[in-house]
Amino acid sequence: MVEIKTPSQVAKMREAGLVVAAMHRACAEAAVPGATTKDLDEVAAKVLADHGAKPNFLGYGGFPGNICTSVNDVVVHGIPSRETVLKAGDLLSIDAGAIIDGWHGDAALTVFVGEGHSAELHELSRVTEGSMWAGIAAMHKGNRLVDVSKAIEGYVRRQPRPSSGKYGIIEDYGGHGIGSQMHMDPHLLNYVDRKRGRGPKLVPGMCLAIEPMLSLGTAKTHVLSDDWTVKTNDGTWSSHWEHSVALTEDGPLVLTAPDGGRARLAELGVTAAPDPLA
Template sequence: MVEIKTPEQIAKMRVAGLVVAEALKACREAVAPGVSTQDLNDIAAKVIADHGATSNFRADHGGLWFPGVICASVNNEVVHGIPGGRVLQEGDLISIDCGAIVDGWHGDAAISVAVGEVAPEVAMLSSVTEGSMWAGIAQMKKNNRLADVSKAIEGFIRRQPLPPKGKWGITEGYGGHGIGTAMHMEPHVLNYVERGRGKGPKLVPGTVLAIEPMVSLGTPHTTVLEDDWTVVTTDGTWASHWEHSVAVTEQGPLVLTAFDGGKAALAALGVTAAPDPLG
């Protein structure tokens, strides 16, 4: 079952989404050589608390309790990196994933941030991953199918020139998800087209999905470290992760976790974003 939201409920999710946007903005501005991933976690925690929200990361996930309010995944860590004493170095790439709950409604988003000056292929990696996310978001229109989103994400990545070192590996097994009264809900959103999977459910107004491509400079394969959380590439190549929570509306996509609702990025793709329900 896919949870369908009313316009009033989408407006409530927009509030949670803006808290996530504020937390990620504060983290992005703090990223620098010498800053620890725990420092970033503390910054996000303060923003979430200051807005009267709670973290949806600090919850029971299938018997495991995540120990932070952000996932801080550095270099070859794809997702679910645990914040702690690791200190960022010049040239690193960190993916920061954050979520918040306001009045029972969830928001979830992620960004990749270069630490100082990074190698050309690392900059390309982040840019391609972000671009594929927006390609997928642009397909969040009523009467499209879930497979249209997956196809757009994969298609964008496959069309990009290969980086100076490496290739584009679309992480297998991980992807986006429905979101609303819980952080992870049906349906699962693959970042590639899987044979035999079908077109998936129709995207009707009130559908809300977290669109989150994960791309590496090498293999699509991953493994989980002994901490039971951190997902790394099996070949050690670096990865990037970008994510937004997006609602399908009668007027078009509404990016709940973007300050402008996705207007600028979608306009560049010839798509009109829905009006912001909060004005």
């Protein structure tokens, strides 16, 4: 069943979302050549402690980190490690989450470590992030879940193709409901699968984590022997962007964006809902 939140519960999720935004800022600043992904995990742990928040990744299904740190051809669920040393030219996804009074926030961004990245990698990240915002803009009353999937896939397919031929929209992972748990119904595909139907109606109080993942090649992935790390089958590099979003009576509120999504949604002709914490 899809959990519908009250305005006060959405406000709590906004608190958790702002902690996630702070985690992202601190970890992105710390993602420099020579740092380890474990260093970033420790930065995230300090932000959580400073805000009186709990991690929702640590211990989830046995996951050993406060954040996921996925480098280059790792799509998602990379485990922070002292052995993984960042170097200039790396592409890093930081997936972070926080809990405030039992309510969850979850978001991811792609970070360029140092310098030396190709124009194609910058474009990969831009397209992935842009498809996320297209999905967020489709989250309004009257639409159904498939309309969000359609907006994400449609945005990707309209972009100039990379030299590999096309972007791979990762098939085995997608967005999800979020609220009193980190992962809840409904599951959100980043592409349209007509066999799944249109999905539930989008109604006020529904909250989704919208998270496209693209590669420069295949849409297929495999999991390493640690039972967490997900890599592309062909070794092509990937990008991952995510925001937690609440649909309110006044439109979408991007819970994990510092400005609630106001600036980016305005570029798409959508008015973000008022911030309940403002």
